[in-house]
Amino acid sequence: MASKLLDRLKRTLFKEGEACSKDPNDVTEDSFPESSELEDDTECVSERLGGTLCFDGENTLDLEEQGEASGPDSDSEFLGESVEDGFSSTETSPVGPSPGGSSLLTRQLQESWRNLRRRNVPEKLLFEVTDASVVQESSSKYVLYTIHVIQSGMFDKSPAVITRRYSDFERLHNRLRRRHGDDMERVYFPRKKLRKNFVAETIAKRSRAFEQYLTHLHSLAELQRSPTFLEFFYLGDLQAGQMLMRVGRYQEALGPLLNSLRLQEKLGCEQHGKQQPCQQQRTHWLFTLLALVTCFQELEQLGEAQEHCDRALRDLAPSAEALLQHHLHPLLIPLLQTNVRLSWKISKDKRRWEVLLQEIQNSGVDVGNQPSLKEYLIKEALVETEGDSKVKAKADNTT
Template sequence: MASKLMDRLRRTLFKEGEVVSKEPIDVTEERFPESSELEDDTECLSERLGGTLCFDGESALESEDPDTSPVGPSPGGSSLLTRQLQDSWRSLRFRSVPQKLVFEVTDASVVQESSSKYVLYTIHLIQSGMFDEIPAAITRRYTDFKRLHSCLRRRHRDNMERVGFPRKKLRKNFVAETIAKRSRAFEQYLTHMHSLAELRRSPTFLEFFYLGDLQAGQMLMRVGRYQEALGPLLNGLRLQEKLGCEEQGKQQPHHQQGTHWLFTLLALVTCFQELEQLGEAQEHCDRALRDLAPSPEALQQHHFHPLLIPLLQTNVRLSWKISKDKRQWEVLLQEIQDSGADTGNQPSLKEYLIKETLVESEGDTKAKLKREKAT
């Protein structure tokens, strides 16, 4: 069989009576690269792919039909494979991918402060099922997690009955093995808490992530350090977005999470305005107004948020300065005036932000009593 194949190959390549040229054939390096170059490229590709390449769904690579095989006798096999891969890619693009929030400990460092020593964990919140290009992170120590666990047990005893928590050791708390195990335990702990609907919406659980950033931003704003305040405020905004606080704020603007969500947007409006970044200020102002815009019935009965009027006035001024269409909000402001509401002597947004008391939900009652005594 081999001799017949060789004979057929000779007749195909060389005609009878034709002298084979002894001149060397010019083969360029571009058409036929050296084997070493091919091996290097393959190795790099293998590293980038992590050694595995997987296709979901029915793929032409799984087919044993010779008519659809890229090495089969059919001249259209290769194009058929390409079409099947394209169809598979289109189906993947439009396939609904479930999204969930992933908690990942990306760093754990030992901190020494005078007489105290502790481990500070950095946890990133990542939205899976999509390309999450907006990072959001928190830094917490063991005692912060322990406090969260105690509060959740008091408020949600049924859900927390069988939830364990990593105990603190008498020694070896700062060795690499203990820190690594505890990091994985905290990831699993937060993932479990977020998987339960009641705990996922709990103010105690939500405020564990973002409230510290809002308080830090407010303190910096009070002393006029607006540029420094942007960092924690923007991170607080991203954390609330990933945790679903935006939707809760729209549904219940007067609820604690709605108040915190609005505070974050207005604080960013003020900081950007003070820093002469008017486009960013107007963007966040517009976003807050879309959450607070009242229905026609609520407008007639004067049932709207007390900060709606100063927010509208701020947005109209900002829109005018950056030459952006402001007619929608001018119409709403005029409707409020026509309804008989007093649009003068309104508190400034900065005044509200500085005076607002940001406290944990568990301490709301005590905070209210303190404010009542103070007044």
């Protein structure tokens, strides 16, 4: 994929005039001055030595040694991290597929996936950079990478998409080093260059490096479950969806919320959330489902609303012992009431949830005066503490 991306970037740069003034026969290695500084693409940017994935081997890639470069030829920081200051566009993902789509979604690979599935080959995640574009915003210039997250071992009809820039990856790497020092000891990061950050070869090499970097992180069990790693993918979309809901833009909120749900599904957040210390992943998972219930309900798409409501209830339904001890999730009752109403409107069987609601009422729990799902979703704060975003919700605890 990186080689195809390199060819595309070369053609783009030529079209923009960097090489158009030359006769095609006069194009030499000097047309891409970084080619002499970088490793051959066929050898990859990384090398595995004793389990080490290294992006800056013996021949470093013209790296800067004194921190992040600044100026017009650097991947400078532009947007803040706090949601209170407005969410960064690099933390949210495009609703639709990028131009050209994923090169993996071909007829040959579809057949290959079917063959692998028949042989019971374990599924894994693939991280593929499908597009990289230079973005100029005011005095800031950076490269924006579009990454498809694809489930292998099957034909993935809905790959999730994220867009990130170099500084987003760098922030992730620094946070993981602070929180998982031992696991990150042998993980190396492609450092920033002093110059020529926007040359085609640099972008293609870095695209390949980011694919391998994410794959390596996901291969380490401790990091794979880390909230820092998981939230790098989906939390920006979740924040964006919540902000759009707050101003009543429910149709626009659906895109990031659905993408956030797909990312959480692929990353296994529902399963991780049932284990300590990843309770916040369970909260984010439920928050996403409830946000989709609210948006679909507001848009009169009652079938979709009920489907996501039912999915959330399957996760929240209490055991007989929890019911006797009144150990119920604080959003269980309003969710049950919502599901019963939706099921009645679309003529779907609602007896199971009606029975559960009646059992809760018979046990002495007041089913009136319950919080509104919409009020909870709009008021709930998705905040960052020491670099890791956490949802401080009532839903974290049971009563």
